Amino acid sequence: MILNLLHRISPGETYPYFLLQQEYAHQLKLKVTLMVQLDAMHDEGIVAQMKEHHQEYGDELGLSLSGFDSPEFQEKIGGHEDFIWLYSREDKRTILKMIVDRYRKVFGSEPVSAAAYHLDASAMQILKEICPAIKISVAGCFEEGVKVFHGCNNSWYLFNEGMPWGPWYPAKTHTLRPAEDETDWAGMVAVPHLSRDLALSYEGRNDFFASHPANAQRGLANIGYNHPYDYNLVDNYRLQEDYNDGFSYYHVFVSPGWLAGHPTIQDPNEVSQKLYQDLLEYFAELRQRGQMTDMYMSEFADWYREKMPIGKPQVYLAKELLYGSKKHYFWYIDPYCRVLIDTNQGGSIGDLRPYTGKYACSTGPDTPALIYGSYPYLIHSQYRSGISHHYMDGARTTLMVTHSDQTLDLATCRTRVALVKRDATGTHTTLTPAKLTFQDGLHAEIETTYHFPGSGQILIERKLTALSDPKAVLQVQEYFKGCYGTTEYPEDMHGIRLGVEGEKSMTLKYLYRSRVLETVNARATSARIPQINTEIRLEAVDGPAMSGKAVEGILFNPYYTLTLDYSLTLGKETHTCLRLSPVQ
Amino acid sequence: MPEIKPRTIVLRCPVCFARENDVTLFRDGEEYYCIKCSFTGTDSDIRAMYTDLRKKYRWILKRVPLEEQRII
Numbered sequence: 001m002i003l004n005l006l007h008r009i010s011p012g013e014t015y016p017y018f019l020l021q022q023e024y025a026h027q028l029k030l031k032v033t034l035m036v037q038l039d040a041m042h043d044e045g046i047v048a049q050m051k052e053h054h055q056e057y058g059d060e061l062g063l064s065l066s067g068f069d070s071p072e073f074q075e076k077i078g079g080h081e082d083f084i085w086l087y088s089r090e091d092k093r094t095i096l097k098m099i100v101d102r103y104r105k106v107f108g109s110e111p112v113s114a115a116a117y118h119l120d121a122s123a124m125q126i127l128k129e130i131c132p133a134i135k136i137s138v139a140g141c142f143e144e145g146v147k148v149f150h151g152c153n154n155s156w157y158l159f160n161e162g163m164p165w166g167p168w169y170p171a172k173t174h175t176l177r178p179a180e181d182e183t184d185w186a187g188m189v190a191v192p193h194l195s196r197d198l199a200l201s202y203e204g205r206n207d208f209f210a211s212h213p214a215n216a217q218r219g220l221a222n223i224g225y226n227h228p229y230d231y232n233l234v235d236n237y238r239l240q241e242d243y244n245d246g247f248s249y250y251h252v253f254v255s256p257g258w259l260a261g262h263p264t265i266q267d268p269n270e271v272s273q274k275l276y277q278d279l280l281e282y283f284a285e286l287r288q289r290g291q292m293t294d295m296y297m298s299e300f301a302d303w304y305r306e307k308m309p310i311g312k313p314q315v316y317l318a319k320e321l322l323y324g325s326k327k328h329y330f331w332y333i334d335p336y337c338r339v340l341i342d343t344n345q346g347g348s349i350g351d352l353r354p355y356t357g358k359y360a361c362s363t364g365p366d367t368p369a370l371i372y373g374s375y376p377y378l379i380h381s382q383y384r385s386g387i388s389h390h391y392m393d394g395a396r397t398t399l400m401v402t403h404s405d406q407t408l409d410l411a412t413c414r415t416r417v418a419l420v421k422r423d424a425t426g427t428h429t430t431l432t433p434a435k436l437t438f439q440d441g442l443h444a445e446i447e448t449t450y451h452f453p454g455s456g457q458i459l460i461e462r463k464l465t466a467l468s469d470p471k472a473v474l475q476v477q478e479y480f481k482g483c484y485g486t487t488e489y490p491e492d493m494h495g496i497r498l499g500v501e502g503e504k505s506m507t508l509k510y511l512y513r514s515r516v517l518e519t520v521n522a523r524a525t526s527a528r529i530p531q532i533n534t535e536i537r538l539e540a541v542d543g544p545a546m547s548g549k550a551v552e553g554i555l556f557n558p559y560y561t562l563t564l565d566y567s568l569t570l571g572k573e574t575h576t577c578l579r580l581s582p583v584q
Numbered sequence: 585m586p587e588i589k590p591r592t593i594v595l596r597c598p599v600c601f602a603r604e605n606d607v608t609l610f611r612d613g614e615e616y617y618c619i620k621c622s623f624t625g626t627d628s629d630i631r632a633m634y635t636d637l638r639k640k641y642r643w644i645l646k647r648v649p650l651e652e653q654r655i656i
Contacts, residue, residue, distance in 0.1 A: 147604065150604070150605060151604045151605050151606060152605075152606060153605060153606070153607060153620070204604055205604055208604070218606070220601070220634060220637055220638050220641075221638075221641060221644060222644075223638065223644060223645065226644075226645055228643075228644075228645060228646060228647040228648075229641075229643075229644065231647060231649075232643075232646075232647065232648045232653075235648070235649055235650040235653055236653060238650050239650060239653050239654065242654070260591075261591035261593070263594050263596075263606075263608055264596060264606045265593075266593055266594075266595060266596065266634065268591075268593070269591055319653055319656055321643060321646075321648050321653070322641045322643055322644065323640060323641055323642060323643065324641075324642035324643035324646070326656050
């Protein structure tokens with residue numbers, strides 16, 4: 001595992017705690033990258049001390065793209081906006097030039113690393129233009145958005161969901177989308193702010209469950225000095241080496257205020273400080289055992305450029321380790337899509353981001369997006385209903401299995417990841433069989449395998465591996481219920497075109513009228529969503545399916561549903577391609 | 585260099601926390617009260633509720649090392 005450890009320098013009451021963080025890291029000889037704010041660069045004492053830490057301990061100096069305060073800032077910009085991604089393009093340029101120039105003046109060198117909770121497309125482009133030496137930046141907080149907004153009394157305006165959980169090559173037009181190739185790349189390596197729990201950050205707040213001991217304290221996930229969860233999360237990231245050719249990455253960036261009486265922490269300061277120190281000691285122990293390498297930010301950027309080709313997919317097998325549910329979530333990402341397989345729901349897709357549409361977005365008051373920097377989803381089963389509870393279901397996928405007029409939903413079956421295989425043809429994830437029992441006693445077991453060959457294709461294989469009556473024939477329906485959006489609220493679906501292709505081929509424009517397009521011998525069903533430049537198709541791979549439908553929603557259930565129907569007998573398989581492509 | 589000041593620990597509303605919202609409680613004498621919901625309680629009431637809230641984390645004291653994570 002590779003570790004990037006960052007400390008942020010801000011003047012004021014928390015500065016002594018920053019020095020404490022430094023003391024812990026230096027005692028352990030950990031490599032630290034120091035992110036310096038504009039206001040700190042106007043404090044001669046702090047600048048002198050940072051130079052000393054750089055010279056004596058080798059700490060890398062970088063830019064923190066927050067903490068905007070200086071006489072020049074007040075004269076040219078003023079106001080209270082603290083985050084770079086929330087300024088207009090013109091102001092971003094002025095501020096970034098101000099910060100970079102100040103850095104050059106006080107440190108006499110070019111900065112090579114930077115950090116912002118979110119670095120949107122225009123800010124990244126301007127930063128690279130002003131300072132080509134920048135190799136790497138913290139550029140987003142994985143799945144920070146709706147849940148944290150709610151959790152902070154609807155007052156934390158950081159929306160950057162739908163991004164990679166690990167390092168990535170950001171695309172020029174949307175920095176949360178992994179670049180397709182060199183020409184699509186914004187020119188610097190991006191890393192997430194903190195390593196998040198990929199089970200609990202999907203279900204809940206990412207700032208309760210992350211590589212940040214005080215975040216776990218905030219989530220009440222420690223009992224005083226006892227905090228095994230922090231170590232378990234490190235080890236869950238280490239586990240990913242098994243699935244990513246030996247690569248895993250951990251990012252720690254704790255502001256000093258978290259060691260100094262943050263209002264969301266009810267433990268004494270001594271506990272917060274000890275938990276942070278413990279975590280650093282664990283890193284030193286792992287390094288001692290040869291199981292972790294600490295790097296400066298720019299050092300990691302060089303390593304990543306050399307070792308990791310643009311476009312290489314990454315996967316993450318998350319195992320829930322705090323509630324003790326042992327739930328598995330499987331994540332897959334490449335330049336064309338990000339997919340979450342919710343094994344607890346029979347292997348349904350719980351979150352789907354269609355990067356292949358190359359949805360473009362910058363944030364700021366001069367943009368249509370304003371604060372919403374997230375990459376849009378097609379499915380978010382937490383925000384958009386998912387499986388049916390008291391009323392109709394929402395965005396999700398599943399397999400409906402019918403026998404003798406009874407239909408069972410595979411999403412009601414708990415499964416786990418049984419096997420992850422990666423080879424020249426892509427990534428292949430097989431789940432444990434979903435076990436179904438019908439009212440007449442017929443028992444069936446269906447094994448699902450997802451194949452990710454790249455290019456926006458997700459191949460779904462369903463195999464009937466056990467059947468109590470070997471002669472029985474099951475009717476199975478591949479089911480995709482989608483929408484689009486970046487928050488929990490529905491967007492305008494007008495303009496979406498639904499279609500079926502088969503014995504009859506038809507299309508309709510979405511008008512919230514619950515119309516159904518249906519054909520036998522269905523080759524494909526589809527939805528074309530111009531709002532996010534994405535077309536999604538369910539395609540029958542082994543010749544036409546028996547039938548297929550495209551179903552329009554209503555205002556009280558604003559989704560579209562695509563289905564393909566097959567017969568399935570013991571030992572046989574169905575193959576369906578879920579294809580994501582840009583709108584032509 | 586700034587001085588380290590003594591800290592008064594503030595408490596968060598345990599009812600709002602159960603909804604994953606961080607709401608700082610106000611204090612009136614010995615009683616704390618929430619401005620977002622109708623919760624009131626003493627320091628010990630609140631800390632007892634924090635203990636209850638932690639019960640959902642059945643593995644809060646369980647170390648699950650890498651080798652064990654491979655097989656669960």
